[in-house]
Amino acid sequence: MEKVVQPEQLKEMLGKEGVKVVEVDYDPKTAYELGHIPGAILIDWKKDLNKYPERDIISPEEFEKLMSRLGISNDDHVILYGDYNNWFATFAFWVFEMYGHEKISILNGGRNKWIELGYPMTKEKPVIEPSTYKVGKVDLTKRAYFLDVMKRLRDPGTILVDVRSPAEYKGEITAPPEYPNEQAQRAGHIPGAVNIPWAKAVNDDGTFKDVEEIRKLYEELGVKPDKEVIVYCRIGERAAFTYFVLRHLLGFPKVRVYDGSWSEWGNMVGAPIEKEV
């Protein structure tokens, strides 16, 4: 199963049995609701993949309910794409993987590339026939919690990758002002982390860069497959994007998303921080 599907491939796959196209949006009002790939089902990242009121991803049972409501079966090939350059689609990919869905891919370039190519978009919502979905094996080794990161600080076998902007990494800002829910008490980065913003892995049109170019970029900064890699950002979605790049484009065996990310670390009493300003 190819983990990356090209837009031209997807165009030919639309409507085929066993293929489910899913748009994962942070903001469906400015994306899915205005137009989506014909037949695409919506996952609203905030409402569908996150638990409330606590901060966490949905449980396996909730994932089963979500898949069943969306008419997705265990054997379906799910192709994910979305707004914000596929950040939330790759987050969903990470959740699907942890909950054992094997046939899953990302649409290269997401909404952006599909639209740029002038491929069809519709406002028509698909008619969904609910399914009965069952989560099989749950694999949480792809997720890092606060204590996992703390234990690995300065561990030579682990490398932390901070995929936020350089301004956030250096400690100039905690988060842009437009994101009041993502601010932290402290600015900076986790000690020892290297800064490789997520966007370094993509072209102007949002598609992935050449694999060898990406490999060189990471390896020059010490991010190599013999290490355990933990990626983080501010709330976990850009980290999930880089997780996808490292795990599925470069084939690194041990990559984990620290989805607590800076909005947890930067607020945690006693958490060590490095800062460059």
Add this chain to the structure above:
Amino acid sequence: MRTIDLRRLAEEEDCTSSALELFKKRLSEIAGGERFLMIVSNADSWFALRNMGGELGYRVIRYWKEGSRDFRIEAVRE
């Protein structure tokens, strides 16, 4: 013709929400009946702005692509 150029913001990492808020602010400065130009750096934002005119108070006259990071829309404020 007045121009709302959102490309610089989009070069920063958290572009979309920031750009939309800035866009709304700039749009509020344009008078009813005035023509204006919008420039964004990606096709997704281009698509959104083409389809949000009714909600945000403008009518799209034409749209086109100038370059790989230059997507334009000409509109009139309602």
